[in-house]
Structure formats: structure tokens, C-alpha cells
Amino acid sequence: MGRWLVLGGTRFLSRAVAAEALARGHEVVCVARGESGPVPDGASLVVADRDAPGALDALRGERFDAVVDVATMSLPWVRDALDALATTAGHWTFVSTLNVYADPATPGQGVDAPLLEPREAGDLADGPDAYGAVKVASEQAVRAGHPRSLVVRAGLICGPGDLSDRFGYWPARFARGGRALVPDVRDQPVQLVDVRDLAAWIVACGEEGRTGVFDGSGPRSTLGAVLDEIAAAVGAPDLVLVPLAPAALEAAGVAPWSGPRSLPLWLPDTHTGIAARDTAPAAAAGLRCRPIADTVRASLEHERSLGVGRERKAGLTPAEEAALLPPAP
Ligand SMILES: NC(=O)c1ccc[n+]([C@@H]2O[C@H](COP(=O)([O-])OP(=O)(O)OC[C@H]3O[C@@H](n4cnc5c(N)ncnc54)[C@H](OP(=O)(O)O)[C@@H]3O)[C@@H](O)[C@H]2O)c1
Known part of the structure; x- marks a missing residue:
């Protein structure tokens, strides 16, 4: 069994990923401030604030078979994590979003559709394009920073633990x-994609060493x-x-x-169009909804x-x- 690092792990998707990895017999280390809740039973928590310089120094150079980063909207978080861990991590998953696409209106597009121009920084309050543009820059950093990386552009994630109040x-x-x-x-x-299905697929991809870019949503x-x-x-x-x-x-x-x-x-x-993506490649790669x-x-x-x-x-x-x-x- 492997050693997994989940950057997050105290709520919703990243917590579900940690729980899934544990259920499949992996050792799981989570990194969070611990403000959103506990990590799943059996995982260990390294308390760190990713806004602080050198936040991941305590883990620098440690070996992990797989890393999963859900950094929502921070290129420095993504870069710092790669800087501390890319050379000693076997596989790297970055959770991105369907908001990265330049054309959110046309249905049926796949992952090769044009993206927003990358942005170094932004705020969620600046709207979906700012969010998407920072995710584009974060994806690029991950793709350039790790030779075995997977980018999962998630659609609307729903199910237990969702605090957005949307699907619920x-x-x-x-x-x-x-x-x-x-x-x-x-x-x-x-x-839509159920958080448990997305987490199960992310962990399976990490185990298989799957690389590339996928739109991670349901039919x-x-x-x-x-x-x-x-x-x-x-x-x-x-x-x-x-x-x-x-x-x-x-x-x-x-x-x-x-x-x-x-x-x-x-x-x-x-x-x-953002809710009518071609998700057949994710299904073919094992995403079961x-x-x-x-x-x-x-x-x-x-x-x-x-x-x-x-x-x-x-x-x-x-x-x-x-x-x-x-x-x-
Ligand atoms: N929800 C959707 O429908 C949707 C759709 C598309 C894409 N996504 C993407 O899916 C991912 C969702 O991730 P998620 O469900 O795990 O939720 P999240 O709200 O992104 O939280 C992720 C983790 O970040 C930690 N965190 C927050 N601030 C931190 C800090 N300063 N330092 C260290 N850790 C910090 C939180 O723990 P603490 O608070 O305990 O520190 C939490 O464990 C994101 O990448 C999002 O962009 C979501």
C-alpha cells in the first residue's frame, strides 16, 4: 500500500479523497489548518497555514506515492507545494474546475477547448473567470512541475459534506x-458528480499513475x-x-x-455549456457515477x-x- 499526502483533508472533496485512500489501505497524511473540521479517522494531520512562507517545510523531501492538491485559488500554494515535494512525490493530482474554459456557452466541448488567459492572482469575489484564470495558471504550474501529473477539472460536486448549499x-x-x-x-x-465518486476516481487514478487532463463530471x-x-x-x-x-x-x-x-x-x-461537457474520456478512464x-x-x-x-x-x-x-x- 502507498503513502498519500492530501493537501486539505478536513472538508468535502479533499476529506473524501483522504477517506477513500484510507479505505483502500493507504497511509494518509493531510495538511490543513484544522479549522474546517477533523481529518478522517486513521489519517494524520500536519497543521500548516499555506498562506505562511515555508508552510510545507516540515514535509520537504518526504517521500509520498501520491499527492492530491485542491488549492482553490492560490498559485503560490501550488508552487510552494511543488517546490517542497515534487521531486519526492510519485504522482501529483491537482483538482481544477470547468471554469477554466474560455467559452462557457457551447455544449459538447472537451479538454482541448481554449482556456482563459492564466492569471497569477485573484479573488473568488471577482467572479468565475478570475477563479478559472488562477486555476489555469495553477494547472500549468503543476503540469510543468511534475512529470506524472493529473489535472481533474471538476464539475458541480455534490453530496455529503457540501457546504455550498447548491445541489442540497x-x-x-x-x-x-x-x-x-x-x-x-x-x-x-x-x-453533476457525487463527491464520493469523484474521490474514488481520483484515488484510483493516483494508484494507476494516470496522467493528463480530464473533465471530472458525470453524464x-x-x-x-x-x-x-x-x-x-x-x-x-x-x-x-x-x-x-x-x-x-x-x-x-x-x-x-x-x-x-x-x-x-x-x-x-x-x-x-459548462454543464454539457464531453465527459466520456473520464468515464472511459474509470469515473463511475x-x-x-x-x-x-x-x-x-x-x-x-x-x-x-x-x-x-x-x-x-x-x-x-x-x-x-x-x-x-
Ligand atoms: N464544490 C464544487 O462544486 C467544485 C467544483 C469544481 C471544482 N472544485 C474544486 O474542488 C476543490 C474542493 O476542495 P475541498 O472540497 O477539499 O474544499 P476546499 O473548500 O477547497 O477546502 C480544502 C482544504 O483546504 C484547507 N485550507 C483552507 N485554507 C487553508 C490554509 N490557509 N492553509 C492550509 N489549508 C487550508 C481546508 O482546511 P482548513 O480550513 O482546516 O485549513 C480544507 O481541508 C477545490 O480545488 C475547488 O476549486 C469544486
Whole structure:
């Protein structure tokens, strides 16, 4: 069995990667501040703040069979990690995003599609292009800095541990039953990946020494089909989906995708291509996606553990939704 280093490991994807590597018998070391939560049982935590100079010096030169870095939006973090560990790591995975692509509108594109111009620095608050552009620069650093690197451009990651409140909005909302407002865009593309499936694939790729660049997301579907699957999995007997046209939602100040007063998974026309990528290469390389019903059950459990009445980062409040619903026929 191997020795794995997970840069992260205290929440969501990186924690799922650490848990998966442990389950497959590897020794797992995680690096984080420890602020987001504990590492999975059996992993060890090296406490470090990657914003501090020389943050990874304690690990410099240590041998790892595989390193997984989820640095969200920091080229210095990526460079520092490579500087400390690239020569002694057997394989290097960098988790990137589908936001790296220059054209987020056209469906069916693959990993060779043009990318945004790389940027050295940016802030998540600067929007998806800034995020994507820093990821482009980070990908380039990894590809140049390690001879056996894998770049996984993740799509919308959902399932247990998701703190973005996006996918989870729908299972939580549908479980309340009654008349639920949905965007009237049934044919809009949607593409999702369960965090556990993505983590399992990342670990399998590390074990195999797989290299290259992949769009890491599930099969193409539509918003109508996904919402129907969520509704069926939740099974609230009195649930009725009430579609409202995008123009009416926009006029009422409802945002697509994320944030307060939003309807998650709904995409502006300018960005629907990001949910219609060609993910056949990832599937051929072993990414297996579970049925959405399974993700829904785990997401609902997670939502309930967080408290379904909490102030959400994404979605409509019950009062906002009630004010927007057309009168019942
Ligand atoms: N969520 C999505 O739908 C989505 C979609 C596409 C791509 N992605 C990508 O997927 C990855 C998600 O990673 P994730 O789920 O593990 O979540 P994350 O929110 O990126 O957290 C990753 C880890 O970073 C650690 N961390 C944060 N600040 C740190 C610091 N200053 N020093 C050291 N460690 C620090 C956190 O631990 P502590 O707080 O304990 O330090 C945590 O363990 C990212 O690369 C993201 O860009 C996500």
C-alpha cells in the first residue's frame, strides 16, 4: 500500500479523497489548518497555514506515492507545494474546475477547448473567470512541475459534506413538499458528480499513475430530468413542481446558480455549456457515477444535519418562494 499526502483533508472533496485512500489501505497524511473540521479517522494531520512562507517545510523531501492538491485559488500554494515535494512525490493530482474554459456557452466541448488567459492572482469575489484564470495558471504550474501529473477539472460536486448549499437546496426543498418553484428550463443541461465518486476516481487514478487532463463530471442530463429524479428520490407525496419562466424569475431578482435569492442548478444561457461537457474520456478512464437518487439521500441527510431551517448560502427562503409562486389553479 502507498503513502498519500492530501493537501486539505478536513472538508468535502479533499476529506473524501483522504477517506477513500484510507479505505483502500493507504497511509494518509493531510495538511490543513484544522479549522474546517477533523481529518478522517486513521489519517494524520500536519497543521500548516499555506498562506505562511515555508508552510510545507516540515514535509520537504518526504517521500509520498501520491499527492492530491485542491488549492482553490492560490498559485503560490501550488508552487510552494511543488517546490517542497515534487521531486519526492510519485504522482501529483491537482483538482481544477470547468471554469477554466474560455467559452462557457457551447455544449459538447472537451479538454482541448481554449482556456482563459492564466492569471497569477485573484479573488473568488471577482467572479468565475478570475477563479478559472488562477486555476489555469495553477494547472500549468503543476503540469510543468511534475512529470506524472493529473489535472481533474471538476464539475458541480455534490453530496455529503457540501457546504455550498447548491445541489442540497433541491432535496431539502422538495422534502418540505407542497408547491415548489422551479425554473421553467427543463431542457437546460445539467452535469453533476457525487463527491464520493469523484474521490474514488481520483484515488484510483493516483494508484494507476494516470496522467493528463480530464473533465471530472458525470453524464450529461437536463434540469427537468434531474429535478424529477430528486423529487422521486425524496418522495414527498404532496410535492408539486411549479415552473416559472426565466424572464419572470430575473424580473423578480432571482439569481441563477448560487447565492442568496437564487435557484441553484439554473444557469444563465451564457454558461450552459459548462454543464454539457464531453465527459466520456473520464468515464472511459474509470469515473463511475452513482444514481442521483443515492446522492439525493445522502444530501438530504447532510442538509438535515446542518439544519434545514438555517440561513442558506444558495436558494430561496420559504418566504421568498411563497411571494414568487403564482396562485394555485
Ligand atoms: N464544490 C464544487 O462544486 C467544485 C467544483 C469544481 C471544482 N472544485 C474544486 O474542488 C476543490 C474542493 O476542495 P475541498 O472540497 O477539499 O474544499 P476546499 O473548500 O477547497 O477546502 C480544502 C482544504 O483546504 C484547507 N485550507 C483552507 N485554507 C487553508 C490554509 N490557509 N492553509 C492550509 N489549508 C487550508 C481546508 O482546511 P482548513 O480550513 O482546516 O485549513 C480544507 O481541508 C477545490 O480545488 C475547488 O476549486 C469544486
